[in-house]
Amino acid sequence: MARVICVAQQKGGAGKTTLVVQLATAFAEAGRRVAMVDTDPQASLAGWAALRERAAGRVAELPLSAVGGWRLGVELERVRRAADLVLVDTPPHAEAEARTAVREADLVLVPSQPSPLDLWASRGTLELAAREGRAVRLLLNRVPARGRSIAEAEAAMAEAGMAALESRLGNRQAFVRAIARGLGVVESEPRSRAAAESRALAAEIAALLG
Numbered sequence: 001m002a003r004v005i006c007v008a009q010q011k012g013g014a015g016k017t018t019l020v021v022q023l024a025t026a027f028a029e030a031g032r033r034v035a036m037v038d039t040d041p042q043a044s045l046a047g048w049a050a051l052r053e054r055a056a057g058r059v060a061e062l063p064l065s066a067v068g069g070w071r072l073g074v075e076l077e078r079v080r081r082a083a084d085l086v087l088v089d090t091p092p093h094a095e096a097e098a099r100t101a102v103r104e105a106d107l108v109l110v111p112s113q114p115s116p117l118d119l120w121a122s123r124g125t126l127e128l129a130a131r132e133g134r135a136v137r138l139l140l141n142r143v144p145a146r147g148r149s150i151a152e153a154e155a156a157m158a159e160a161g162m163a164a165l166e167s168r169l170g171n172r173q174a175f176v177r178a179i180a181r182g183l184g185v186v187e188s189e190p191r192s193r194a195a196a197e198s199r200a201l202a203a204e205i206a207a208l209l210g
């Protein structure tokens with residue numbers, strides 16, 4: 001039975017869909033059977049998957065279903081059987097939907113930019129996962145190449161008792177370019193730093209799931 005990873009964050013634009021895309025393609029590259037479920041009515045992940053169809057034949061098949069949060073349980077029953085990992089994308093500002101997805105997850109990932117405002121905004125989702133008894137990790141996303149902000153973010157996370165992954169994703173246009181082509185960065189720019197970050201992240205998560 002597949003393990004379910006839910007990417008959730010109440011704040012909009014934190015990188016949920018980017019994270020699902022980069023993880024799905026990195027896990028596929030590592031030989032895992034991956035399925036994706038889009039529960040966001042904005043359907044950004046579904047849009048990426050539609051673009052991806054044009055690249056068919058060259059890239060790993062990543063089945064996607066788009067469902068309303070209330071149908072997620074039934075859908076997961078179905079897709080779990082044919083996958084090793086299921087990645088669930090969730091909408092922002094939708095507590096009820098996020099809760100449904102979080103409940104189904106073996107691991108909840110919460111992307112956040114490394115700034116105090118973004119980290120404070122992550123608390124709600126981290127607490128939701130804790131209330132539901134789910135394993136949860138913060139992922140620092142769009143980390144700038146240099147600067148003090150990362151040390152400050154680490155201090156803020158430690159003070160708030162937030163568990164973060166060691167892996168991070170930098171603020172890199174390669175992630176954006178890949179998505180614009182219906183690809184993950186491991187496919188579009190396999191030798192880039194962005195691709196190395198995606199692979200390291202997938203490996204850390206695989207170890208965490210055991």
Ligand SMILES: Nc1ncnc2c1ncn2[C@@H]1O[C@H](COP(=O)(O)OP(=O)(O)OP(=O)(O)O)[C@@H](O)[C@H]1O
Pocket residue numbers: 009011012013014015016017018019040042044090091092141142143169170171172173175176
């Ligand atoms: N690591 C990154 N480097 C550069 N740009 C990024 C990175 N992560 C995300 N972005 C950009 O930030 C914007 C928001 O990302 P994304 O859509 O993945 O966030 P989201 O949390 O899914 O948003 P929403 O809450 O609307 O669903 C997009 O323009 C995306 O390309």
Ligand SMILES: [Mg+2]
Pocket residue numbers: 016017018040044089090
């Ligand atoms: Mg999104």
